[in-house]
Amino acid sequence: MEPTAHSQQEASTPSSRETAEDLAFKLNAAVRNRNRKDVLELLEKGADVNSKAESGWTPLQSAVQADDEDLVRLLLDKGACPLARKDNGGTAFTEAAIVGNVNILKLLLDHGLNINDHDDNGFTAFMEAACYGKEEALKFLYSKGANVNLRRAVSEEKAKLHKGGATALMDASRKHHFSVVKILVQEMGADVNICDNKDRNALIHALKEGCAKERYESAVFIGHFLLNCGIDVNSKDECGKSALILAVEMQSPDLVKALLEKGEIDIDDADEEGNTALKVAVEKNDYNIAKLLCEKGARTDVGNLIAVVNRNRAHNMACLLREYNAKFVPETFKDWEPNSKCWRDQLKNLYKIYRPMIGKLKTFQYIQQRIQNTSQGGIYLGLHGGTEVAVRISRSTEGDKEKRFFEQCGKCEHLLKLFQFEKARGYMYLCFPLWEKNLEEHLQEPEDQMDYKDALRMIFQAVRELHFLGFAHQDLHPTNFFIDLRGKIYLADFDNKRKLIEGKKELINSDLEALSRLVLYVLTGGRKPLQQVSTKDLAADSPDYEEALDLVSSLVSHDERGLEDLSKHPYFWSKQTRFKFLKSIWNKIKDLCKRKAVFKAANATESFPYPRWTEKIDKYVLKIMENPRKGITLKYSNDVTDLLRLIRNLDEHPDTRISNRIGDHAEYFLKLFPALTIYVYNSLRQNPKYSNFADIQDPSL
Incomplete structure (x- = not known):
C-alpha cells in the first residue's frame, strides 16, 4: 500500500521537541563540515533553517564562518534570516567581516543589513574587519558607508564599568595590524585622538601589548606612525601608565626617544602605583633607556631607585643613578584623613x-x-x-x-x-x-535625604545669578549642579554651552523651560530621566502639589515675572506664611465696598475651586463660627471672600472648642483647601488694581 501525502508529511515532521533539536544540531554540524548533501537532506526532513545551536549560532552564521559562499546562498534561498543574532548579539554580517569575504558581505548587504549594526559588545562589521586585519573587507565596508570613527556602543551597565568606546583604529592598533592602521588613517581619515571609555587612545592600545616578542616590531612601527600623525602622547591606560612608561616596559629605546622628542610629555609622570618611566627602566635593569631618561632630566629622587638596583644587584645601574644624584631616602607618610566622604x-x-x-x-x-x-x-x-x-x-x-x-x-x-x-x-x-556629588547622583542615592524646597531655592538663585552676569546656561541638567559636604548647591558649565544673552529673550525663555523640567525632576526624586518626567509624576497628595503645578506652568509659559519674582512664588512659602497670607487678605479687603471685585479678573478664566466650601468644612466648627459666644451672629456664604473672612476670624478670635476639634489651624485649612492659596495669590496678582495685595515675604526665603 502506497503511503498517503498526509502520512508522508507526518514522516518528515519532527515527532517531538527532542527530534527537532537533534535535527538542528545535525544541520549546524553539516554546515560546519561544508557538507552540502547532508544540509539539503536535513532541510528536506524538516530541519529548521533558522534553528540555533550552542551559543545561539544559526546555520547561516556557521556557513559564513566556514567561508562557504555556496552554502550561504543556499541557506538564504531556503529562508535563512540574515538578521538573526547569536547570544552575544552578533550576526552573519559581523562574521563575514571576521572571515573577510567581500562576496558574502555584498550578498548580506543586499538582504537589508545595516552597515553599522553592532553586537551586544558594540562591535560592528567594520571594527571586526580592522581587528582581524581583513583589508579588502575593510575597504569594501568603508565604500558602503561604514562609520570609520564610530565608538563601541555598550549597555549603560557596561559603560559604568568603563567598557566600550573603542574604534576600529584602536582594534587594529591593539592587534598590531600595521597596514590596516595606515589604511584607516591615511585613506579613511580615522581620528587618532579619540579615546575609549577608559581614556585610552590608539597609541596606548598599540603599546599596551607590545612587550610580547612576536608583537614588538609591529608595535614599534605603529607607535612611530601614530606619533608622526600627531597623536596625543599624554593619554594613559586604565592603570595610569603613559605611552612613555609603556614604551619603557617594551624596552624600545627608539620609541622612548621619539616620545621624548615630542616635547609634550611629562618625563616624570607616574602610574597609579607611583612608578615613573625611570623607575620602570631601573626595575627592568635597562641601562640604555635609564641613561637616556637621566640625560633628558628625569628625576632620580623618587621611587627609592637605589633600593631597587640593590635588590637587582645592578652595580652599573647604581653607578649611573648616583652620577645623577640618586640617594636612598625612605618614604614616610603621616596619617591624613580627607574632609570628603564621597572621595x-x-x-x-x-x-x-x-x-x-x-x-x-x-x-x-x-x-x-x-x-x-x-x-x-x-x-x-x-x-x-x-x-x-x-x-x-x-x-x-x-x-x-x-x-x-x-x-x-x-x-x-x-x-x-x-x-x-x-x-x-x-x-x-x-x-x-571639591563637591561630594552632582544633583543626579544625590537623588539616586536612597540614603541621601534632600529638602526639595530648599534645593530648588538654591537652584533658582544660581540661574538668577548667571543671568545677572549676562549669560544663559542652555544646559540646566542635574549633572551640572554640584552639592558640597554642607548640602550647598552650585551651578557650573563645564561643557561651555552658555551664551551671552545680549537682549535675546529667547535664551532666557529656554532656560526657564529647562528649569521647569528640573523642578519636576527634583520634586519626583529623580525617579525618571530628566526628559521623561512630567506633571503626571508629581504626588497629588503633597502639601505643595498645587503650588508646584503653578510654578512649573509659570516657567513653561515664560511668565513675565521672571526668575526674580518666581523665586518668591508661593511654592517656596512655608506653611505658616501661606496661612498668614490668607488671613491677611480679609483685613485688606474688608473695608472695600466691592469686595468680590477683587477676585473678578481671575474668575473670568479660573473659577473658585471650592464653590461649596461650607459643605466641606467641619459642621461643628462652622456652627461655632456663625454663632460666637460674644458678638453678632454671622452667616457665611460660599464665596471666596467669606472663606477668607472665616479663616481670619477663627485665627484672630481663637476658641478652644475649635482648636480641640481641628488642631493646628494652618494645618487644617491648608489640607482641606489645598488649592486656595494659589487661587487667591493668582487672583490678586492678575488684578492690576489689587496686585500689590499679593506681595508678601516669607522670612525663610
Whole structure:
C-alpha cells in the first residue's frame, strides 16, 4: 500500500521537541563540515533553517564562518534570516567581516543589513574587519558607508564599568595590524585622538601589548606612525601608565626617544602605583633607556631607585643613578584623613602616591581619579596646597577663557567659583572647591535625604545669578549642579554651552523651560530621566502639589515675572506664611465696598475651586463660627471672600472648642483647601488694581 501525502508529511515532521533539536544540531554540524548533501537532506526532513545551536549560532552564521559562499546562498534561498543574532548579539554580517569575504558581505548587504549594526559588545562589521586585519573587507565596508570613527556602543551597565568606546583604529592598533592602521588613517581619515571609555587612545592600545616578542616590531612601527600623525602622547591606560612608561616596559629605546622628542610629555609622570618611566627602566635593569631618561632630566629622587638596583644587584645601574644624584631616602607618610566622604579612598591614594607637582597642585589625570565626565574632558581630584579640589584640565588658550568666566562668578553664592589655578607645559589647571556629588547622583542615592524646597531655592538663585552676569546656561541638567559636604548647591558649565544673552529673550525663555523640567525632576526624586518626567509624576497628595503645578506652568509659559519674582512664588512659602497670607487678605479687603471685585479678573478664566466650601468644612466648627459666644451672629456664604473672612476670624478670635476639634489651624485649612492659596495669590496678582495685595515675604526665603 502506497503511503498517503498526509502520512508522508507526518514522516518528515519532527515527532517531538527532542527530534527537532537533534535535527538542528545535525544541520549546524553539516554546515560546519561544508557538507552540502547532508544540509539539503536535513532541510528536506524538516530541519529548521533558522534553528540555533550552542551559543545561539544559526546555520547561516556557521556557513559564513566556514567561508562557504555556496552554502550561504543556499541557506538564504531556503529562508535563512540574515538578521538573526547569536547570544552575544552578533550576526552573519559581523562574521563575514571576521572571515573577510567581500562576496558574502555584498550578498548580506543586499538582504537589508545595516552597515553599522553592532553586537551586544558594540562591535560592528567594520571594527571586526580592522581587528582581524581583513583589508579588502575593510575597504569594501568603508565604500558602503561604514562609520570609520564610530565608538563601541555598550549597555549603560557596561559603560559604568568603563567598557566600550573603542574604534576600529584602536582594534587594529591593539592587534598590531600595521597596514590596516595606515589604511584607516591615511585613506579613511580615522581620528587618532579619540579615546575609549577608559581614556585610552590608539597609541596606548598599540603599546599596551607590545612587550610580547612576536608583537614588538609591529608595535614599534605603529607607535612611530601614530606619533608622526600627531597623536596625543599624554593619554594613559586604565592603570595610569603613559605611552612613555609603556614604551619603557617594551624596552624600545627608539620609541622612548621619539616620545621624548615630542616635547609634550611629562618625563616624570607616574602610574597609579607611583612608578615613573625611570623607575620602570631601573626595575627592568635597562641601562640604555635609564641613561637616556637621566640625560633628558628625569628625576632620580623618587621611587627609592637605589633600593631597587640593590635588590637587582645592578652595580652599573647604581653607578649611573648616583652620577645623577640618586640617594636612598625612605618614604614616610603621616596619617591624613580627607574632609570628603564621597572621595575619601581616591584622595588617600592620591596623597600617598608620587605625582610630579604642578606648582602647588598634585593631581592624576587617569580614570580612577576622574569624578565627572564632560564633553570638554574629565574633571579630576586634586590637592592644591593640601586643599581638596576638583581639577579641570584644558589647553592654555581655552583655559584662559574659562578662567576669566569663573572669576566673574567669585561673588555669586551659588555659581561654582575658581579656587586656584596652575599653568604648565601649555595646559591650564583650574581648581575648584571639591563637591561630594552632582544633583543626579544625590537623588539616586536612597540614603541621601534632600529638602526639595530648599534645593530648588538654591537652584533658582544660581540661574538668577548667571543671568545677572549676562549669560544663559542652555544646559540646566542635574549633572551640572554640584552639592558640597554642607548640602550647598552650585551651578557650573563645564561643557561651555552658555551664551551671552545680549537682549535675546529667547535664551532666557529656554532656560526657564529647562528649569521647569528640573523642578519636576527634583520634586519626583529623580525617579525618571530628566526628559521623561512630567506633571503626571508629581504626588497629588503633597502639601505643595498645587503650588508646584503653578510654578512649573509659570516657567513653561515664560511668565513675565521672571526668575526674580518666581523665586518668591508661593511654592517656596512655608506653611505658616501661606496661612498668614490668607488671613491677611480679609483685613485688606474688608473695608472695600466691592469686595468680590477683587477676585473678578481671575474668575473670568479660573473659577473658585471650592464653590461649596461650607459643605466641606467641619459642621461643628462652622456652627461655632456663625454663632460666637460674644458678638453678632454671622452667616457665611460660599464665596471666596467669606472663606477668607472665616479663616481670619477663627485665627484672630481663637476658641478652644475649635482648636480641640481641628488642631493646628494652618494645618487644617491648608489640607482641606489645598488649592486656595494659589487661587487667591493668582487672583490678586492678575488684578492690576489689587496686585500689590499679593506681595508678601516669607522670612525663610
